[in-house]
Amino acid sequence: MDLLDNLVLGFSTALLIENVLYCFVGVLLGTAVGVLPGIGPTATVALLLPITFNFEPVTALIMLAGIYYGAQYGGSTTAILINLPGESSAAVTALDGHEMARQGRAGPALAAAAIGSFIAGTVATVVLAVAAPPLADVALRFGPADYFALVLFGLVVSIALARGSALKALAMIALGILLGTVGQDIYTGTPRFVLGQRELYGGIDFVSVAVGMFGIAEILRNLENERDRPALLGGVTNLWPTREDRRRIAGPIARGTGLGAALGVLPGGGHVLASFTSYAVEKRISKRRREFGHGAIEGVAGPESANNAAAQTSFIPLLTLGLPAHPVMALMVGAFIVHGITPGPNVITDEPALFWGLIASMWIGNVLLVLLNLPLIGIWVRMLRIPYQVLFPMIVLFAVIGTYSLSMNEYDVYAIAVFGIVGYVLIKCGCEPAPLLLGFVLGPLLEENLRRALIISRGDATVFLTRPISLSLLVLTVLILVLAALPMIRRRREVVFTDEE
Template structure:
């Protein structure tokens, strides 16, 4: 404990130099800005800004890049809540209740709880990283392919709970999502699947194109169709602050979200992506406001937002202790370090204590800065809704197009987005929810990859899924969830809940 305090003290001494604070602030500002702009993600931004960091010491460079990374996470929830535009996997869930809250005139409250929840979760997760990073690494390493498969399967089974209407339709959407996820190069054989000879499809359908199209663009078409609802939305901005009741309801959700996010974030194989889904499902089943889900329940924003921020902090653990980046943003940070002459690896804690502890301290400082930047700006963001829609929607479309194009500098992605926009519009006419589709799209390919790898390693023996304790317990929970869903008494309860 004393050692931890000493180390953290050292970290704060490193992070609190004027130069490092300025770069942390700069990173947070840029991150928030690109997070708010739909489609422009941290990967494109960091790769553009990388040359700026060459002139700075390695610690400063990493502090700034980390600021952009979690700044973008913060900013991303703003567009998800206000405009139904999820730019990242994690903010898909935020749109579900957040956008409904905005339509009810509670946009300010949704943004406030997102910021407060994220800050609390970020603080807890940072302490966790500092206190037990190396210990948690061994937990992550004990997850084999069979365990990942069972975890993802559990996620898919429970995702049927996400359905707001018919269970059959939502299972259909999950399956369609899995099918879309199969497009591209087969990981095991290199075979092209469903690419129709289009080279752009060989790396699969783009997540951002799919999410932007299905949610954002489809929503714009729907809004243009019904002018009367738009004006209601514009008129009702409502109070920016949380009511006492809202605050009381959100607290337990934030706590649960923080716990779930911190745990799942440690897993390098897509744990962070799962965290906000997992938290949403939990809130929907456990929170006091579960009857309001589907109509703008604050728990549905507070839980997932806390979870995804906690996960984005703990997902630094594999990078800091093993030297293995958990996602594309961290791969870029590794690149930045190598250019600086530092090889991130298992010995980084001992070899680069300034970098390691400085980064951890700056994570917390960055979270604090984001809170300070974001809270006063909520009023401004909410005013965005009062911009006449005839000006707002063309600008959204332009930013979406630029953002999607910037992902791989290819117009194909823009066409893809347009196509998914129309598909999403048709789906909403058919009352089919796009959220289960996106979950299938994200989890399906990962599940397949781990399933086949597990089978390859076990030489085709399926027993591996029940022999491993982690995998077996996931499957057991999944089975219980399935049985619970099929029990008629519980089904009735669910229908009643949805009817309210």
């Protein structure tokens, strides 16, 4: 069996001492930033990216991936114990999880979240292993026109999922694409938007944009209102759920896993959408609907399973098509490229050890996470007592050092300040920074494929409409744009996302 052989290859790579060690470091850091409100996986991966340049490619990717899914585990701890989502997808977990903690049942809530996440992570990793190779085969048949249509489709889907105004999200994507065109043109070498500065010829550094918008801007927003953190609820006792609890969480975990695995593939925050959908589903089909919001364990197990499953399957578009579904994935594209690997359908055949090693490491990472999160919960609880006045200077200092070390270029550091302020103003205007970052990463890809397709067709623009793959993707894109503009859908989106606040 092919799959079995591949998995053996994967595990023999992932189980190398060095890889297990960095997988552990990754999930440990991921849990830490997931637990701490005010710093998320995007900023962390951006900061650690330069450090991983000296690693073997597979080791680097294993660690970065660990930070991403580790943060999904950590986020639930904060949500349950102090009613603050450490990570955006944990927002629904806070509803029932914190209520359970107030009733003295923090232990079972944490256990339900961890067990659900583990089962979901395991299943979703298998889904990833089974679904990725055939998809990569399909992707190999893509021409430049098809790629252009696919990237455009991905960008538009991501706005349909973003919260807030769709118009603003669309504008953010376009602005991101425009920022991505700064620097020398790929085909002619003509400098664009460089303002006579030689430092801008290479383009704006992606890490500076990510650190500025997700690190600095977020800190400025947090410093608007300095308050003490909400008090911690007493200790955590009785971790193990009762038999009644175990019976009640089985269904939600199974449904959450399925939902999450399916929705995670969508670009732009599939894991957030997955946890909300799962909560809504559990609430609708439960016989104890009135318990929801008052400490129903189903409302913890379902969404937590869903967001963790989605975190794993969101690697599918990255590994098969080279398309990042989340800003963290966009940073991972950077990690691939630095190591001389172009993410996309060729990874699976050119670098089988890397591809399968990464997948196998996710399962190992999930085992490590359960061990980290259940027996060692006390450490994370203590970490919640670190005051923000210490935390934010640490983030800023590490951010500037990390970015500078990337290429020892002081202009990359200045760019952080610029994008921090720009990001803060945008957030204040109700514009999310995530679509901008996706546009920034995918913009050059969009331009390259658009121009390549037109060069091959000798300037004939109908090439996008005559190829079946490209045509169907473009039709879907237009459909989504129309749907997003329809008032009825818009209202429903607002309902889904205001529940979160």
